[in-house]
Every structure is written in structure tokens, then in C-alpha cells.
Amino acid sequence: MTLLLNTLLIGLGVITFIQLIYYVFIFGKFSFAKPQVPNPKKLPVSVIVCAKNEAENIKKYIALLLSQNYPAYELVLIDDASSDETRDLFEAIAKQHDFVKLVKVDNNEAFWGNKKYALTLGIKAAKNEYLLFTDADCYPQSQNWITEMTAHFSATKTIVLGYGAYDKIKNSFLNKIIRFETLLTATQYFAWAKAGKPYMGVGRNLAYKKEEFFRVRGFMDHMQVRSGDDDLFINQAATGSNTNICFSEAGFTYSMPKTRFKEWFNQKRRHVSTAKLYKPFDKFQLGSFFISQFLFLVLAVLLLAFQFQWMIVTGIIVFRYIFAWLSLGFAAGKLKEKDVMYWFPFIEIFLIFTQINVFITNIFSKPVHWK
Template sequence: MEMILFILLYSFIAIVVIQFIYYIGIFGRFTFAKNQTITPKKVPVSVIVCAKNEAENVKKFFPLLANQNYSDYEIVLIDDASSDETLDIFEEYEKQYSNVKLVKVENNEAFWANKKFALTLGIKASSKDYLVFTDADCYPNSKDWLQQITAQFTMKKTIVLGYGAYDKIKNSFLNKIIRFETLLTAVQYFSWAKIGKPYMGVGRNLAYKKSVFFDNRGFMDHMRVRSGDDDLFVNQASNKGNTTVIYTPESFTYSTPRTTYKDWFNQKRRHVTTAKLYKPFDKFQLGLYFLTQFLFFVLAIILLAFQFQWMIVTGIILFRYLFTWISLGYGAGKLKEKDVMYWYPIIELVLIFTHINIFFTNIFSKPVHWK
């Protein structure tokens, strides 16, 4: 028995070493990076917004898109066969604003309820060389949103990954869970992009040159996969040379998060289904990260339950929380999410059990997508 416990202890140490590499060596590339400085550029931009039954959100958020401090941009509004007043509102905006272009999408039997089909039509209808994407339920954090994003484009950097945050809801622990998970995801994809291994982006705040879309055959390689218009495309099209990040506060977008655990759980189920289609290395590093998260707690509990070398185990646990808290804390500071770090240990446990639940739930049933 003692031999088994020694093996578990050495495994525990190895897992913490791997996590140290992740949090300090990899995530630190973003979390410890200097704040960005922006040099504005004049880049012609098409802002792409796809909406399906988003009348109330469109009324609230469109004025923030229409009043950007930017000279050369158009707004392509895509109505994906909405059954509410979305199309009527879009038609009014098209009449009111000279830089608004409306794309009406009718239900197509071959691409029924497929957001990628609607986005493709919008991209083809756009007239500018650079595309900036956000969702109909999102709003930019400032009037300089477009200015901040386009400043990152160069001759080589043709994909820009931004941060899509969620609004804070007072006295809501679920809100803290959602924002922490969003923070952790951003720290991961920003860090890997800085290393030169970009693997995903979020459609709430994403930009790329139109030629990148057509050079990669758009969404054709994964058109039948209902989700992934953002992360699967970035996973396919991005590389060390063409991808960069923007994380100034003025470049953030915000949206209203889910308010029930069930709705958020179903949202995460949809997101997880695309990860299995990532490149092999990306699936490996994400899988290894989650495995070490899970095994850290399992082995810590076993070793402490047997009180085996408990002083060493306790010291390792404290060291692990020290470096993870420091790394994520710096990242939270950059992304204006510091308040969630007070709940970090509890939220981390909730997320681990949630991901395990999602894994088994998706085995037995398929999540519902864009409809």
C-alpha cells in the first residue's frame, strides 16, 4: 500500500509541474505581458452582425455600432429568417443609415437553421477588405472598438482575436462562474496565440481579412457542423504568422450572460461539440490541461485521506494555488474580471464537475444549436 501511495505522490508532483508549465510558462505569455499601445490605422471594415429573432437586443445595441469613432466602415446586418420583428427593424436601419447593408436570408432546406450559411451570404455581400464580427446580443465597450481592433492588422497579421466579455450581475454566483470560465478560456487562446499556436477565437469579438475567408473555402470544411463559425474557422485558418490578439479595455465587447444554470449548461454543451474537430495538437493540449485539473483534486483528496506525507502534499497544494492565483490574477486584471478571483477555488471545482457532466451528457444526447 505504501508503494502505491508513493507512486500517487510522485504522480501528484508531476501533475503540479505540468500545471506550472501551463500557468506560468504558457498562460504567462499573456497574463504577464505588457499592456498594449495602439496606433490607429485607416482600414476599410465591414462589421458583420447575424441575427435570428433578436429584435430587443438589436434595438439596444445597434446604436453603439452605428456611432463608432471610425470613418471607413459599413454594417452588414443579416436577418436569418427571423420570425419576430428583427427584419422590420433592420429595414428601418437600412433606410436611416447610409453605411448599413441588409442581407435577408430565407430558410434553405439544405442549410436549415445554419448560422454559417447566413454568415457566408453576409460576407459575400460585404464591400470592404476587412471583416469584424460580433453577435446581435453584444455591444462594444467603447466608441473606439473598431479603431482598437483594426490597429492590429498588418500585411502579415490578418486574423485578430478579441475578448468577448459578459455583463456583471450583482449577487449572482452563476454570473461569477460564467465570467470566470470566459476569463479562463480567453487566457488560454490569447496565450497560445502569443506563443504562435492559435487555436480558437470567439464570434462575439473576432476580425479577419476577407481574403482569409475565401482562401480557406469559408466554412465549407465544417458547414454541416452547426456550431464553430468562430472557433473552428480560426482553428483551420490561423497560424503562427497570420494571427494576433487585442486586449485593451476599449476593444472588449459585452453581452448578457445566461441567468439559469440549465441555459448556461446547454450553451457550454454546444461549444464543447466543436473541440473534437480541432487540430490534433490543440485537442491534446486542451485534453492534457483538463486532465491535470481533474487529477490534481483526485490525487490530493486520496493522499490527504490517507494522511500520506501530508505536510509535503499540503505544501504542494498551497504552491499550486499560489502560482495559479498569480497567473490568473494578472490575466483577470487585464480583462477587468478581478472580482471573480476571490471565488477562484470554488469556481474551479464547479467547472470541473460541469465539464465532466457535459462530457457524459453529450454522449447520450445532441445539444440544440442555432434555431
Template sequence: MLTITFYLFIVIVAIQLFYYLVIFGKFAYSKTQKSNPKRIPVSVIVCAKNEEKNVVRFIPILAEQDYPDFEIVLIDDASSDETLELFEGFEKQYPNIKLVKVENNEAFWGNKKFALTLGIKAARKEYLLFTDADCYPTSKDWIKDMTSQFTLQKTIVLGYGKYEKIANSFLNKIIRFETMLTAVQYFSWAKAGHPYMGVGRNLAYKKEEFFNVNGFIDHMKIRSGDDDLFINQAATAKNTTICYTPDSFTYSEPKKTFKEWFTQKRRHVSTASFYKPFDKSQLAVFYLSQLLFLILPIVLLAFRFQWIIVLGLIGFRYLFAWLTLGFSAGKLKEKDVMYWFPIIEITLVFTQLNIFLSNIFSKPVHWK
């Protein structure tokens, strides 16, 4: 039995090295990306439901973007707070803001995808750039950098949505590491020709891509997934690219408690079960290999079975994982989380196991 466990551990290490060196290396070791401004007309789309505190802070930042031709489409999804009133004020204040008011519909009650569909249809520009109401760009060149990656063939651009740093918070480091790792995964697979997801905090595509797949109709009843399920359906090797220039990032305020973050991640993970079979498989293999990489050596070392080789394989894997994620963190301006890499990884792997088991027995909470 120990011999079988030993050889299984070797296979697991090989799988991990394949992901980190062959797949994730496509992003980690790629050249620094340059911006090539296109100056194409853009509609920035923001959907909000009960976000009065955030829109007061962030909509003016969007309105001050340094870009020659853009509009902002603000979608109020039947808010019960002062969001709509604030949006109406912004519409009067800024000539390039267009307001879309969504009333609750019995068939699509509280469905963000329905609200986004109305906003997309109302957008006057052919190129759409999405962010959330609780997000803000890192610079006035956000629109310029995100749209700079569009070409005649590349009509979907996957961006990076960062979370703000909170000093002396281990939870914040976990959140930011997990966000970075997720970005490394979807950036790398996109570069490998298998784009499978994007994040609504920072995502752009041409309007025709939305209508080519009939919008969200195929997954309208799934409450989440206006970003990743859409990309999973619409993105291909030919039409999808990535943007990771520092000025293209957006920031969001992270959760302050583990319970809030855990609930958020349950919602995100539940959507992945609707991905294409290949995408579900590659994600499952990566996570399972992470889990077994932590469990199997404990068994082997407990019995001192080939312990020198086991320790060597552990060190070998951690070296290349650290290098790959370190280079990726440098590109995404998240270097500080790598100082805690082994501890955060172990915490995250078992947290994800808890999320998976929790989702089996109960449904996560979705759009407000």
C-alpha cells in the first residue's frame, strides 16, 4: 500500500508541475504587456442593486476617465435604497451617462442577467466594458488600456479585478492570493487557447459576441454567471485575449470577515459546475492534485517511506510553484502575498474543500 501511495504521489507532483510550468507558465513567463491605444467608442456598463455607498464614491471616478469617446450605462436593478436617486443625479451631472431603470419582473425577479441584458441593449457603442458598482479603476487610463487589446479578431478581453490591501490582515492575504491564482488560471488557459472564464469586475467584449450566443438565455435561470458562464460559452481561442497592464486593473473592497468571504466564494464555486466538461475537468484535476499533494506525503513521511525522495519532491514542487506564482504576482502587483505562499495555499485548499461540501448540502445566496 505504501508503494502505491508513493507512486501516486509522484504522479501528483508531475501533474502539479505540468500545471505550474506548462500551463501557468504561459502567463507567468510571458513578456510584459504593452498598451496599444485604439480609441474605439466604448460603453462602460455598471449594474447596481442597493449600492448607494459605493456608487457615490466610484461613479465619479469612472466619469473622469481619460478617453475620447465613451459613455457610461448605469443600470439600477430595482434598488430599495437611494441608488436610483444617485444615478439620476449623475445622469444630470455628466452628459455621457445613460440611465437604465429596471423594475422587478415576475419572470426575472432579482435576476442580474435580466438587468444587464437591458443595459447592453441600451448601450450606444459597439464595444462594451464591464465593471461592478463596488469597483473602481486603478488609473484614468483604464478604458484606454482595456480596449487597447481589441483587434479585428480579438473581440473579448479578460481583465484583472484586484482587491484592496488591508494591513495586518491574514484573511486579506488569503483573499488576494486566491484572486491572483484564479486570474493566473484563466489568463493562462486563455493564452493556451482554452479561455473558460472572466470576472465581471473587469471584462470587455464587442456587443456582437453577446448576441451571437443569444445573450444569457442559455443560463438565465442560473442566478450567477453573468461573467464566467457567458465567457465559458462565448470565448474561443480565436476571439479572446487578456489584458494585464497595471493601468488596466480595477479595485474592489474585500470582505472583512471569513464568513462573508466564505459565502461569496460558495456562490462563485457553484457556478463552475455549469462550465464545459473540459473546463470542469481541468479545474477538478488541479484542485484534487493540490489536495493530494498535501495529504499523501504526510502518510509517507509518517512511515518514513522513501522519505528523502518524498522531501525532495516536495521541495522541487514548491520551488517551481513559487517561481511561477512569483512571476505572476509581479505582473499583477501582488508580490506581498507570496511571502505567505505555503501557509495560504494550505489554508485555501482546505477552505475550498469546505466550500465544496457546503454547496452539496445547501444552496449559496446570490444577487441581492
């Protein structure tokens, strides 16, 4: 028994070292990065919004897209065969504003309910080379959203990853879970982008040149996968030399998070279902991080339960949480999510078991995608 416990203690030390590499040496590339000082540019930009049955959100947020403080931009509104009044709203907006272009998408038997098909039509219809994407249920944090995002384009940087945040809901622990998970995900994809290995972005806040879209044949290599118009595209098109990030607050977008656990759980099932199509290295680094989180928790609990070298075990646990808290805490400061860090240990444990549940559930049933 003593030999086994000693082995577990060594394993805990190894796993903690792996966690240290992630939190400090990888995530730290973003967490401890200096604040951004963007260089505003006046690039010809087409803002693309794809909507399916989003009439209520359009009424709430469209004004913020129409009033951006940017010298000249085109707003491409895509109605993806909506059954509510989305198309009527878009038509009225297009009549009132010359810089608004409406793309009407009818159901196509070959691409039934596929958002990627609708986005492809919108991208082809856009007149400008620089494309900036958000969703119909999102709104920009400021009137300088376009300015902030496009400031990170350059002669070589043709893809810009932004932060898509969620609104804060008071007295909601689920809201803290959702925002922490969003913070952790953003910390990961920002950090890996700074490390020269970008692997994903979020469609709520994403920009790239049209040439990048056509260089990889758009979504054709994963058109059969209903989700992934953002992360699968970035996984395929982004490189260390062509990708930049934007984490200045004025460049954030926000959207209303799910308010019921089941809805959020189903959303996570859709997101996870695309990760299996990532490049081998990206699947490895994401899997290694999750496995190290899970094993750290299991080994720590086992060793404490047997009260084996409890002072050493406690020291390792405290050490691990200190550097993890610091790393994510600095990232939370950059992304204006500091309040979720007070709950870090509890939320992390909850997310570990939720992730396991998502993996198991996806094995036995396919998640539902675009409405």
C-alpha cells in the first residue's frame, strides 16, 4: 500500500508540473501580456451578421451595429430562411440605410439548415476584402468595436481573434460558470495564438480577410458538420504568421448567456462535437490539459483520503491553486471577468465533471445544431 501511495504522490507531482507548464508558460503568454495599444486603420470592412429566427434580438441590438464610429463600412445582413419576422426587419433596415446589404437565403435541400451555406453566400456578397463577424444575438461593447478589431490587421496578419463575452446576471451561479468557462476558453485560444499555434476563434467576434476564406475553400472541407463555422475554419486557416488577437475592452462583444443548465449543456455538446476534427496537435494539447485537471483532482482526493504525507500533498495542492489562480486572475482582469475568480476552485471541479458528462452523452447521441 505504501508503494502505491508513493507512486500516487509522484504522479501528483508530475501532473502538477504539467499544470504549471500550461498555466504559467503557455497561458501566461496571454495572462501576463502587456495591454494592447492598437494602431487604428481605415480599412474597407464588411460586418457580417447571420440570423435565423432572431427577430427579438435584432430589435434590441441592430442600432449598435448601425451606429459604429467608423468612417465607412458595409453591414451584410443574412436571413437564413427565418420563419419569424427576421427577413421583414432586415428588409426595412436595408431600405433605410445605403450601407446595408441584405442576403436572403432560402432552404436548400443539399444544405438544409446549414449556417455555413448561408455564411458562404454572405461572404461572397460582401463587397469589401476585410470581413468582421458577429452573431445576431450579440452586441458590440462600444461604438469603436470595428475600429478596435480592424486595428490588429497588418500586411501579414490577416486573421483577428476577438473576445465574445456574456452578460452578467446577478445572483446566478450558472452565469458565473458560463462566464468562467468562456474566460478559460479565451485564455487558451489567445495564449496559443500568441505562442504561434492558433487553433480556434468564436463567431461572436472574429475577423479575417476574404482571401483567407477562399484560400482554404471556405467551409467545404467540413460543410457536412453543422457547427464549426468559426473554430473549424480557424483551425484550418490560422497560422502563427497570419493570426493576431484583440483583447482591448472596446473590441469585445456581448450576448445573453443561457439561463437554464440544460440549454447550456446542449450548447457545450455542440461546441465539443467539433473538437474531434481539430488538427492532431490541437487535440493533444486540449486533451492533455483536461486530463491533467482531472488527474490532479483525483490524485489529490485519494492521497488526502488516506492521509498519506498530508503536509506534502496539501503543499502541492496550495502551490498549484496559487499559480493557477494568478494566471487566470490576470487573464480575468484583461477580459473584465474578475468576479468569477472568487469561485474558481468550485467552478473548475464542476466543469471537469460537466465535461466528462458532455463527452459521454455525445457518444450515445448527436447534439442539435443551427436552428
